[in-house]
Amino acid sequence: MNAVHAVDPAANAASAGPAMVELRGVHKWYDRFHVLKDINLSVAKGERIVICGPSGSGKSTLIRCINRLEEHQRGRIIVDGVELTSDVKNIEKVRCEVGIVFQQFNLFPHLTVLENCVLAPMWVRKTPRKAAEQAAMEYLERVRIPEQAKKYPGQLSGGQQQRVAIARSLCMRPKIMLFDEPTSALDPEMIKEVLDVMVELARSGMTMLCVTHEMGFAKTVANRVIFMDGGEIIEENEPEAFFTRPQHDRTKLFLSQILNQ
Amino acid sequence: MNAVHAVDPAANAASAGPAMVELRGVHKWYDRFHVLKDINLSVAKGERIVICGPSGSGKSTLIRCINRLEEHQRGRIIVDGVELTSDVKNIEKVRCEVGIVFQQFNLFPHLTVLENCVLAPMWVRKTPRKAAEQAAMEYLERVRIPEQAKKYPGQLSGGQQQRVAIARSLCMRPKIMLFDEPTSALDPEMIKEVLDVMVELARSGMTMLCVTHEMGFAKTVANRVIFMDGGEIIEENEPEAFFTRPQHDRTKLFLSQILNQ
Amino acid sequence: MTTYPQRHADLPPPSARTAGLGWLRKNLFDSPLNCALTLLSLYLLYLVVPPVVEWALIKADWRGASSEACSRVGACWPFIRVHLNQFMYGFYPVAQQWRVNLAIVLLGALIAPLFFRRFALKSWLGAVILLVYPVIAFHLLVGGRFGLSHVETSKWGGLSLTLVIAIVGMVAALPLGIVLALGRRATNMPILKALCVAFIELVRGVPLITVLFMSSVMLPFFLPEGLNFDKLLRALIGVALFASAYMAEVVRGGLQGIPKAQFEAAAALGLGFWKSTALVILPQALRLVIPGIVNTFIGLFKDTSLVLIIGLFDLLGSTQAANADTNWLGFSTEGYVFAGCIYWAFCFSMSRYSQWLEKRLQAGQRH
Amino acid sequence: MAQTKEPPEAAPARPLPWNDPRVRAIVLQVLVIAGVIALAVYLVRNLMHNLEVRGISTGFGFLSNRAGFAINQSLIPYSEETSTYGRTFVVGLLNTLLVSGLGIVCSTILGFIIGVARLSRNWLVAKLASAYIETFRNLPLLVQILFWYFAVFLNLPPPGEALHIGDSFFLTLRGLYLPRPVAQAGFGWTVLAFVAAMVASIVLVWWSRHRRDRTGKRFPAYLASTGLLLSVPLVAFVLTGRPLQWVKPELAGFNFVGGVDVIPELAALLLSLSIYTAAFIAETVRAGILSVSPGQTEAAYALGLRPRWTLRLVIIPQAMRVTIPPLTSQYLNLTKNSSLATAIGYPDLVSLFAGTTLNQTGQAVEVMSMTMAVYLVISLVISMFMNWFNARMALVER
Amino acid sequence: GATFEAVKKKGFVQCGVNVGLPGFSVADEKGVWKGLDVDVCRAIAAAVFGDASKVKFTPLTAKERFTALQSGEVDVLSRNTTWTVTREGGLGIAFTGITYIDGQGFLVKKKLGVKSALKLDGATVCVGSGTTTELNLADYFALHKMKFKAVVYDTSDETEKGFAAGRCDVLTSDQSQLYALRLKLADPDGAVVLPEVISKEPLGPAVRQGDQEWFNVVRWSLFAMLDAEELGVSSENVDQMKQSKNPDIKRLLGVEVIKHGLGLPDDWAYKIVKQVGNYGEIFERNVGSGSPLKISRGQNALWTKGGLQYAPPIR
Ligand SMILES: Nc1ncnc2c1ncn2[C@@H]1O[C@H](COP(=O)(O)OP(=O)(O)OP(=O)(O)O)[C@@H](O)[C@H]1O
Ligand SMILES: Nc1ncnc2c1ncn2[C@@H]1O[C@H](COP(=O)(O)OP(=O)(O)OP(=O)(O)O)[C@@H](O)[C@H]1O
Numbered sequence A, B: 001m002n003a004v005h006a007v008d009p010a011a012n013a014a015s016a017g018p019a020m021v022e023l024r025g026v027h028k029w030y031d032r033f034h035v036l037k038d039i040n041l042s043v044a045k046g047e048r049i050v051i052c053g054p055s056g057s058g059k060s061t062l063i064r065c066i067n068r069l070e071e072h073q074r075g076r077i078i079v080d081g082v083e084l085t086s087d088v089k090n091i092e093k094v095r096c097e098v099g100i101v102f103q104q105f106n107l108f109p110h111l112t113v114l115e116n117c118v119l120a121p122m123w124v125r126k127t128p129r130k131a132a133e134q135a136a137m138e139y140l141e142r143v144r145i146p147e148q149a150k151k152y153p154g155q156l157s158g159g160q161q162q163r164v165a166i167a168r169s170l171c172m173r174p175k176i177m178l179f180d181e182p183t184s185a186l187d188p189e190m191i192k193e194v195l196d197v198m199v200e201l202a203r204s205g206m207t208m209l210c211v212t213h214e215m216g217f218a219k220t221v222a223n224r225v226i227f228m229d230g231g232e233i234i235e236e237n238e239p240e241a242f243f244t245r246p247q248h249d250r251t252k253l254f255l256s257q258i259l260n261q
Numbered sequence C: 001m002t003t004y005p006q007r008h009a010d011l012p013p014p015s016a017r018t019a020g021l022g023w024l025r026k027n028l029f030d031s032p033l034n035c036a037l038t039l040l041s042l043y044l045l046y047l048v049v050p051p052v053v054e055w056a057l058i059k060a061d062w063r064g065a066s067s068e069a070c071s072r073v074g075a076c077w078p079f080i081r082v083h084l085n086q087f088m089y090g091f092y093p094v095a096q097q098w099r100v101n102l103a104i105v106l107l108g109a110l111i112a113p114l115f116f117r118r119f120a121l122k123s124w125l126g127a128v129i130l131l132v133y134p135v136i137a138f139h140l141l142v143g144g145r146f147g148l149s150h151v152e153t154s155k156w157g158g159l160s161l162t163l164v165i166a167i168v169g170m171v172a173a174l175p176l177g178i179v180l181a182l183g184r185r186a187t188n189m190p191i192l193k194a195l196c197v198a199f200i201e202l203v204r205g206v207p208l209i210t211v212l213f214m215s216s217v218m219l220p221f222f223l224p225e226g227l228n229f230d231k232l233l234r235a236l237i238g239v240a241l242f243a244s245a246y247m248a249e250v251v252r253g254g255l256q257g258i259p260k261a262q263f264e265a266a267a268a269l270g271l272g273f274w275k276s277t278a279l280v281i282l283p284q285a286l287r288l289v290i291p292g293i294v295n296t297f298i299g300l301f302k303d304t305s306l307v308l309i310i311g312l313f314d315l316l317g318s319t320q321a322a323n324a325d326t327n328w329l330g331f332s333t334e335g336y337v338f339a340g341c342i343y344w345a346f347c348f349s350m351s352r353y354s355q356w357l358e359k360r361l362q363a364g365q366r367h
Numbered sequence D: 001m002a003q004t005k006e007p008p009e010a011a012p013a014r015p016l017p018w019n020d021p022r023v024r025a026i027v028l029q030v031l032v033i034a035g036v037i038a039l040a041v042y043l044v045r046n047l048m049h050n051l052e053v054r055g056i057s058t059g060f061g062f063l064s065n066r067a068g069f070a071i072n073q074s075l076i077p078y079s080e081e082t083s084t085y086g087r088t089f090v091v092g093l094l095n096t097l098l099v100s101g102l103g104i105v106c107s108t109i110l111g112f113i114i115g116v117a118r119l120s121r122n123w124l125v126a127k128l129a130s131a132y133i134e135t136f137r138n139l140p141l142l143v144q145i146l147f148w149y150f151a152v153f154l155n156l157p158p159p160g161e162a163l164h165i166g167d168s169f170f171l172t173l174r175g176l177y178l179p180r181p182v183a184q185a186g187f188g189w190t191v192l193a194f195v196a197a198m199v200a201s202i203v204l205v206w207w208s209r210h211r212r213d214r215t216g217k218r219f220p221a222y223l224a225s226t227g228l229l230l231s232v233p234l235v236a237f238v239l240t241g242r243p244l245q246w247v248k249p250e251l252a253g254f255n256f257v258g259g260v261d262v263i264p265e266l267a268a269l270l271l272s273l274s275i276y277t278a279a280f281i282a283e284t285v286r287a288g289i290l291s292v293s294p295g296q297t298e299a300a301y302a303l304g305l306r307p308r309w310t311l312r313l314v315i316i317p318q319a320m321r322v323t324i325p326p327l328t329s330q331y332l333n334l335t336k337n338s339s340l341a342t343a344i345g346y347p348d349l350v351s352l353f354a355g356t357t358l359n360q361t362g363q364a365v366e367v368m369s370m371t372m373a374v375y376l377v378i379s380l381v382i383s384m385f386m387n388w389f390n391a392r393m394a395l396v397e398r
Numbered sequence E: 001g002a003t004f005e006a007v008k009k010k011g012f013v014q015c016g017v018n019v020g021l022p023g024f025s026v027a028d029e030k031g032v033w034k035g036l037d038v039d040v041c042r043a044i045a046a047a048v049f050g051d052a053s054k055v056k057f058t059p060l061t062a063k064e065r066f067t068a069l070q071s072g073e074v075d076v077l078s079r080n081t082t083w084t085v086t087r088e089g090g091l092g093i094a095f096t097g098i099t100y101i102d103g104q105g106f107l108v109k110k111k112l113g114v115k116s117a118l119k120l121d122g123a124t125v126c127v128g129s130g131t132t133t134e135l136n137l138a139d140y141f142a143l144h145k146m147k148f149k150a151v152v153y154d155t156s157d158e159t160e161k162g163f164a165a166g167r168c169d170v171l172t173s174d175q176s177q178l179y180a181l182r183l184k185l186a187d188p189d190g191a192v193v194l195p196e197v198i199s200k201e202p203l204g205p206a207v208r209q210g211d212q213e214w215f216n217v218v219r220w221s222l223f224a225m226l227d228a229e230e231l232g233v234s235s236e237n238v239d240q241m242k243q244s245k246n247p248d249i250k251r252l253l254g255v256e257v258i259k260h261g262l263g264l265p266d267d268w269a270y271k272i273v274k275q276v277g278n279y280g281e282i283f284e285r286n287v288g289s290g291s292p293l294k295i296s297r298g299q300n301a302l303w304t305k306g307g308l309q310y311a312p313p314i315r
């Protein structure tokens, strides 16, 4: 019953292409603590995947393994055709293709918004400053805060900061975007700002893996919802079915909790 | 239509007695910023007043002026017959009669719950420890946490902490209780615990001024609801009338916002 | 739609690569840079360790009672043994040294319970240590009453003098520092504040040895003729004033760490300034800066060595006096090494204690 | 909103004066200041009285008297035959500044290295760094100074058996002797070439930065300019016929003469100050680096930045903010600690001016107040500079 | 005067001595101070209180000594201090007499082969800080157009250590100290004192100006010891000497009461000699034949024995 590929038509269309992210029998331990257990997952180009599950179930760890912020100990992770091993060159290559947005934004507080955005393109991609700034301004417009370009992160609200973080990732023109609970540190009004940006991004066809409990978002954009618990993928389905007909008891319990909130 | 004195019988009955709190033409500035503008308010013994209004409208400042945590610059504030001036003796007298509960609890983290409660009675009222502890235990029972007496605040949940804060204030046997958004820092389940305690307190006939946006609470216990905006009292009415027939446009807008939430 | 009914059991992590050779590879040789660093470190160790071990242990002389017993190719430890009494007690009369020992043992016995978490009478014991013990220790050390013979402070010396200066400095610096810190925060009293700031900055801005020089030889200039007091006492005052300026800054840090809301909560309960400070603010602020306080103590303990410069024979002074012993010339290295080890042992244990406290406080545990 | 407003009342009534905190504050302050002034007056009157009764001359006139004693190390011309006490003050001050300045530089470099080493992934390096810190931080500085001076430097060989490199560099217990360069005619060209190389490297750095911004290409400008700075003057030097003579130190009579010498007192003091302070700076640096949240590193890595760039562009700029204030106190401590020079006879301000000069003139009050004032001024200058630096590094907040 | 009153009131004499100079003032391992300067202090205590033990010692470095005396930290400075006009004129102190007639000399290592101070051109010299020695050294080398380097230490102990380690070629100091310091060397015979004496160094106790009574007490305590030696009165025979018919001795020992007006008891000189000894005794005991220093009396012999020590009569 394992690793059945997504079945709904939209996902099928997308998964026709080669897999952008492929995890095969991935295991990970923190010291003696088994945090990821035999994870199998294949994400096609353009697919949008939402990962949910209770706290401590290993969602963040999974996401972070994909751009090797954490090292997995068993199994294979292949991103855009490059396998993640301890080879530094490969890791750098993958990291250039994969953008990640953290819960805590992690903007560089000593640089202005624009500098945050052009840092990596200039140093990693060796883009000329002019071009990098132009591109950055475009992305800032896309996340609707071009007027904040000269400010420092400390001067922005949480929602604005998170949008800068998204723009900063986009500036590297990644093929895949990872989101790790991007809205959970935000006030309710700001959540919407950020979700709007993410929905738009999804519409433009970006491959996305998103850890979130915003079920509205999941329903709107996801091709597939993945439910994790205890380091395992427990259930995997297209959103409609996932929310209306959860199969697994654990899933049901979880959904009943978050939907009642 | 301003400053219409409460019209409902209950309020009338209450306001027959002498005013416990009286504000006359009170103005306050923070530097050059005019936070309170000509506030006139008279609270009779046993009256329960709920103050609401948008953020920054001066609600907290008003409450804090009443026990002189803030100093007003113009007008008079008379609490239980004592006028608040910079006279330290008067201030101390007033503070003994007025209890306040803050949004952030502000318990003393280095003292146990019981020690928190007996500190002021012992040092201000010079109650013997035995008696003070007995009284404290009574109040802790009233807020339904006698079993936590030996714990430190850091070991309690938010709702429990807020109830301790209420008990701590009550231990000074105040004639008036002030509440400044006592539930807004709490998780939803805990809000109820605290509101229950407050409702019970209201029933026992305590004079209360309460800044809160819990409209259910306002409807249940308030004699009067006061709506503030921009440092002024915009509207003042008994709760029924206030919620169903707001007079002022600003009030209508505000109510529409919070009731939709 | 997919579900995965079977739950995986937790597995042990894959082959432990973290033992033996694996450990070496991982921690020492996992990149060319690390290899180079490892080799460099090994070379440094090779340069330092064998000669030191050879000097201090292998080629050292341990026995004998005179300098002839020492071959001078290694350390001459009899030098230390012969002068040990001097290192510990200075010129304190041998027959009376039990008094020093008793004072130290007493202090140790009083302090020990403080290290137990669940000792209920901590604050009482603290008060005893701060208020009663000094009186006892004073009479014990100085004598002249209760049938104890009088021992002049000029006879005090060695490690016991070092401890006296350090402990008195610590005990005096804390309350002084608190007063100064409160003064520095008294924004509604600008003159008072300015005085405190001036004192703190002045004292922190000048070297301790100039303060000691002032207190040891210049003080009588400022007093009426004939009025004079003990030299040790003056050194103590100098050290305490100096430490209090540092302490004031530490305490101020703690006061700043207490949210304003705590003041307000205390005030709202009717507690006045002094009561809320004493009952609510200070207990929290001091707890917050215990590591800083301990660090100041460490500094103070080390700084006591400077009283050598004003002619008090503390541990280091006794060492130098012993170095000048005509019968034992040329063993100053042993003397410095020995004195250094003692200072080090004290400071190191204090610094470990402070680190341990820091961890404990960070863990957010209360009591 | 018309309403029956009572006539606006004036400010709240005034309380009784003894209950008014403002009045209380003023009274308290007046009392304190009166107490302090009274104490000061009392002390100063005693002082004046005592000075007069004891026939001690006062005033700063002594500064222009001839000193008449020799000084071991002087950065400005000083002769025991003609120079004044005023000059001994300057000599002492300069020596203090020299040892503190050098100490600050050395301890900063050493401290940063040790601090980073303590965080090294290499187990041995990290342990060695902690051992270093624990050893030197927990020993009194005075013990260290005495140890280095008497037990190490004075155990070097005497001049006759000097350790040497060729016939130019000699290390003895009397100091380190180096050749002294003496410029000949034509050396101006070399200087000129050096200046030119300097200008060229500035241009080069500017150009490379500009080009990086324009095209994204990088150029090793710092390496290149170092090369320029070294090679161009060298070429000029050789072309003009090496117009520089080295006066080598030579053993003549008792000592080496000619050349430049570094006295062991300076070396011992500098070494112990640097080693001691570096241990503290290392801890400061470590705390600074650790204070930057791991999220910052992760964010940088996730963007594909290499560890080296992450350190340079993201971590260090942020760590500096946390590091600078404690670093300032370390610099202040180092400067004050340099007064321990007196224990080994390095002619710093305390040993020379507050020591010998004080003793020759007996004017304790003047000499000590000058000395303490100087230390205060140095402290204030360092603090001001570091505060300015800190303000530049500070984060912009909302 | 104020000082004398204060001394009597507190019941002991506070005496500033050298931190450590063999023969003049050193503390032994029990903390008992010994030496010529120290005995002078004891004599003063014996005179004032009739008890030589009523004295406390403050060890002072050369740098601190005058400030300590000026400020009143010590009542008398008995610390091999040279009597000069600037010190007496400018520092507000007064020298009460000469306990030791000294002159500055040089100590060199034998293997250097230097026989005369005039061969010291270019030498490095170890010297104690804040002393007349430091000034004389500069003058002497300037006078003879020689160059030198001075390494200036705080205490004589450090000076000796620096010299022993080879930090300098020459150690300069008062001759008396040179012998003492030479003794401290691991190999005392490896060093020689050069013949040149380049200065006059009359060493003596000093007091603050402004208290003539105290000045007199200190001065006459010293003179009493000299007179006692001249009259043949020593600590051993002093009790028999009380029976002496010699009017000088009778006056000295207070057998015949004279109005000396010193504010001291009549038997003050008796107490000094009894408890401390006469000058010759303390000299021999501390620096002379009875000590490891073995310095001959030389100029410090009484004027009657061809030396320069001369005390006014007690009458
Ligand atoms: N560095 C680490 N060392 C040891 N254990 C860790 C570490 N990071 C995470 N864990 C543990 O691994 C488990 C999974 O963590 P992870 O952050 O992936 O959970 P999550 O599903 O993202 O939870 P949340 O919704 O709270 O973010 C948790 O039990 C956590 O305690
Ligand atoms: N100490 C202060 N100094 C200057 N301005 C202040 C200060 N405290 C509050 N203010 C300003 O005064 C105004 C009223 O503040 P207040 O806290 O009374 O509002 P509030 O009605 O309680 O708002 P909220 O619902 O957010 O608690 C706000 O605009 C606030 O920014």
Ligand SMILES: [Mg+2]
Pocket (backbone or CB within 6 Å): A059, A060, A061, A180, A181
């Ligand atoms: Mg997570």
Ligand SMILES: [Mg+2]
Pocket (backbone or CB within 6 Å): B059, B060, B061, B180, B181
């Ligand atoms: Mg508020």
